Amino acid sequence: MHDIRFIRDDPAAFDAALAKRGLAPLSDELLAIDARARALTTETQELLARRNEASKAIGAARARRDDPTDLMAEVAALKERLPQLEAEQKRVAEDLSARLATIPNLPLADVPRGADEDDNVVVHERGTPPAFAFNAAEHDAIGPALGLDFDTGVKLAGARFTLLRGDAARLHAALGQFMLAELTARHGYEQVVPPLLVRDEVMYGTGQLPKFADDLFRTTDGRWLIPTAEVSLTNIVRDSILAEGELPLRFTALTACFRSEAGAAGRDTRGFIRQHQFEKAEMVSITTPDQSEAEHERMTAAAEGVLDALGLAYRRMKLCTGDMGFSAARTYDLEVWLPGQARYREISSCSTCTDFQARRMNARYRPAGEKGTRFVHTLNGSGLAVGRTLVAVLENYQQAGGAVAVPDALQPFLGGQTLLSPR
Structure with a gap:
């Protein structure tokens, strides 16, 4: 299994090592999946934080006898969106893991390049x-x-x-x-x-x-x-x-x-x-x-x-x-x-x-x-x-x-x- 952080840090070195094995470059594809996974993680965390913030605001509004209807509607929408987002996040993460699992190990520098x-x-x-x-x-x-x-x-x-x-x-x-x-x-x-x-x-x-x-x-x-x-x-x-x-x-x-x-x-x-x-x-x-x-x-x-x-x-x-x-x-x-x-x-x-x-x-x-x-x-x-x-x-x-x-x-x-x- 490969470390996605290494691919992020030096995609050219990763692709060069794959080329020694006769494989096409893969860093762009992997990093695109990785970027999507990270974006979904960030979005999920932001929505969770906003849901918690809105939930607290509902309590505060009720204490002030203000109308919390808009806040309650927002929390309801967030509760509906979050499971979908988490499922997509899991799917993308699994897709990245599955792709990484099929890529062979990178050869060390002294391994001779060859076909067979x-x-x-x-x-x-x-x-x-x-x-x-x-x-x-x-x-x-x-x-x-x-x-x-x-x-x-x-x-x-x-x-x-x-x-x-x-x-x-x-x-x-x-x-x-x-x-x-x-x-x-x-x-x-x-x-x-x-x-x-x-x-x-x-x-x-x-x-x-x-x-x-x-x-x-x-x-x-x-x-x-x-x-x-x-x-x-x-x-x-x-x-x-x-x-x-x-x-x-x-x-x-x-x-x-x-x-x-x-x-x-x-x-x-x-x-x-x-x-x-x-x-x-x-x-x-x-x-x-x-x-x-x-x-x-x-x-x-x-x-x-x-x-x-x-x-x-x-x-x-x-x-x-x-x-x-x-x-x-x-x-x-x-x-x-x-x-x-x-x-x-x-x-x-x-x-x-x-x-x-x-x-x-x-x-x-x-x-x-x-x-x-x-x-x-x-x-x-x-x-x-x-x-x-x-x-x-x-x-x-x-x-x-x-x-x-x-x-x-x-x-x-x-x-x-x-x-x-x-x-």
């Missing part, structure tokens, strides 16, 4: 892609013999669902537990088990509603299945006023996530890359504005640490304005090397949202020694997407006969097992 993923910028590369003495296979060729059962998943639930069994299921569980251990023990995130079903206002708070309803699954009682634990974790602080000393707050959760993939028709229809249901270890930080820059680097480094521990080659990308999410002011994507595809693929996104989500959630803090409050800054990132990490392990640790070596860091989570052998 082709304009993203490489920040750095880490690790060395493995060299094989054979032609590397993709995960959907390796996985079935290890328990990655695409056919049964489709039989049970339809396209973009997969059943995991045996070693594939154990590897999947081990990856999730390993990620939680890394994020809590090494990086200080507090583990949370959040609801997977949430209310409208919670989805609104992190920016999924109203714009992206078609990308979500909704239950018959009006709740929403979370597309990411970011939704539940960030909203922990909704409608709160935190003490500055409580910040930063850092939360992590390993949850199932649900996405309709409405905008991904025809993409990654094979394999385990893009599913309607998947697991992800999510990180969320709640900070003061002066902490958020450093926190973004810290969070991204935590996700990179998981990849480093697994011995996977990856690169960090700074997303351009055309590829950045709705609520993000800056996003780093981590892309892992997949030998079977001979390309890097996204495995984590880490974003700073500045105060954009906080305004939607009314999440504030009170600076030490001050009476007033300010909006917190929120950040979120995956550390990592479990299914995509499983894909990366299968492809990077594959052996010539179809077996898969278990990375050293995962072996304690698999009872010391060092090799996954095809059935």
